[in-house]
Amino acid sequence: MAINTFINGGPNITLFVCILMLITKLPVGLCNAQSVVPALYMLGDSLVDVGNNNYLPLSIAKANFPHNGVDYRDAKFTGRFSNGENAADFIAKKMGLQTSPPYLSLVNGATPPITGVSFASGGSGILNETGQNYVEYISLAHQVDYLSMVHDKLVQQLGPSTAKMHLSKSIFTIVIGSNDLLVYFSPGSSIINISTPQQYIERMLSSYKGLLKTLYGLGARKVVVTGAAAIGCCPVQRKTSRTGECNVETNYWSNKYNDGLKIMLQELKSESVGLNFAYFDLYGAMIDLFRKAQNYGFTNIKEACCGLGNLNADAPCIPTSRYCPNRRDHVFWDLFHPTESAASIFSDFIYNGTQEYMVPINLKQLIDI
Template sequence: MGHCNSVVSFFFFFISFLITMNHTQADKMVPAMFIFGDSLVDVGNNNHIKSLLKANFPHNGIDFTGHKATGRFTNGKNAADFIVEKLGLPILPPYLSLVSASNKSNSFFGGVNFASGGAGIMNYTKQFFDSLSLDEQIDYYSTVYGDLVEQLGAAGTQKLLSKSLFGIVIGSNDMLGYFGSSSSLRQKMTPQQLLDLMVSTLQGQLKRIFNLGARKFAFIGVGAIGCCPSQRNLNKTGECNEEANYWSHTFNERVKALLQRMKSENNDINYSLFDTYSMLLNFIQNPDAYGFTEVKAACCGLGNLRAEVACLPISKYCSIRSDHVFWDLYHPTEAAYRIFVDNVFDGSQPYAYPINVKQLAAI
């Protein structure tokens, strides 16, 4: 009798396991996501490289699971976490945390995060911030692509990747490096020349990712970087740096034209471009509508606007983080990220163009 019961128990366990598996598969809107970018979506890659630009210490992560710093440049979850959550995927691991694991190839089936705090389109950002540039991130992705081909074959890999999402959040550090108070780049080129170089370089980078199987691009535009606490602190009035904002907006318009051009050249490409710039200005100009009370000062830091000393263990931080748009000198709070991603995922034009990420995933 006991044997019979154990067989029945196993049978029901097996059936429930299959149901759970099917339910999990059904909950996934895409099979995988691969994320490239900077500190807005870094989930810990910088913990694994020689860089001063890290977030693996307090008070970062104070609202994250376990209240511990993980390498995310915010108080809790960042944009990468919220996007994969909405897609029904598990939180993506940082690529550099997997490279030493023995089963690394299997780890890539659901995607991986290559983003690195301080990264830029141009390799010159490395002189400001030790980071993995976008070119280096694509090099790592090329290695992952090779691993997938070994596991799934060329046709199987292309099938997986053509249905997967490729998230790209890049460009802010190129701008901040240029508009920084002591930048030597300003003597070497005009803002227009910088943008020309950024867009032509980005075009080559996106084509490289496309040639490695990507078909669905979710591009998150550059925000109004002139309004981050670090830039406001450089102004005696505490107002936004309008020059930096103008060129940030112009860059986004250039990216829009680039994506349209790529789509016209290859109909297999689909994309969603999110206007982070306008959404951030909405937060600043109409904070009550989004539940914010502080749009200028950082939550964590010291000095004027808490923007003279970065968010370090010695810094003070605000008691109610959800009131603030900015966590530190440059980065949004978890509350701001959540609203951004709600709009990235479900928003409509003009914020999400020409479609949102939910619609992109369904293609």
């Protein structure tokens, strides 16, 4: 079969890579014949962290203890900020892949699996300083640096042309931005004295564009980008209201950032030959979920399942916290993060949602390009 058939044949690239792995004696066990893409590379924050922060000794943004993971396999706490699986797991499953392992779990320079790696880190943001309150974290810029190292190893493994083909068919998912906004609007934030919300958002977008250009230079051609959440509706923000309502100002600026992000992505696509985006309107999906909670099976949209105090949002989910007996009826697991059930719904939107939430295409359509 001609090489250009593989290049243009969508999922056939996986077969080609599997054959190549047999010939070159690369780790065949990492190749999933049922996958629809060769690899999933995950970047972002705690919404998709699958354990990178476990390997950061000084980080205080960790979830590798109970009650996290209470609904995970064998009730295992893995470093996911969830009662079970998170969006990274669900997205991988939809593509027939195993969850991409944490990059920092690859000890002693081990060869990264050819099916992808996760660089996501709890507390991370677009701006390098966003996670500084958590002492140790992997900023988005640092995640891109790690991806560059994986790129170099792929070139060594597969050769330049096959590595380029592999990356062009792979999916790069980026879930980031909410922490930057939460830091700005946190009580006592000093950033407010340095820049206006609009200036801060413009700085976020400028930094993000530069990092996306770097990703493009490393071979990324199919990118899923998630907008900022309706962060004013997280329990930690709701608790500032006597009635537990969403923080209107915080949500307003989340929306403004998302508007700017969509424009920036359109500009970048026009400047970058072969680059395609699938943008997920997480903000809109969250608001819809709140309005139609019962349709989705939720009865509690305000309170964290695991925590202490007002709306269970006065303390994070730690071993001494209490947690709700039925996680399925809660949207939020802790102060910030969705339950496994809510993450599953958002992942469904990403994979095959309509243009109400996925612009201009969904993940399934992105894969087929």
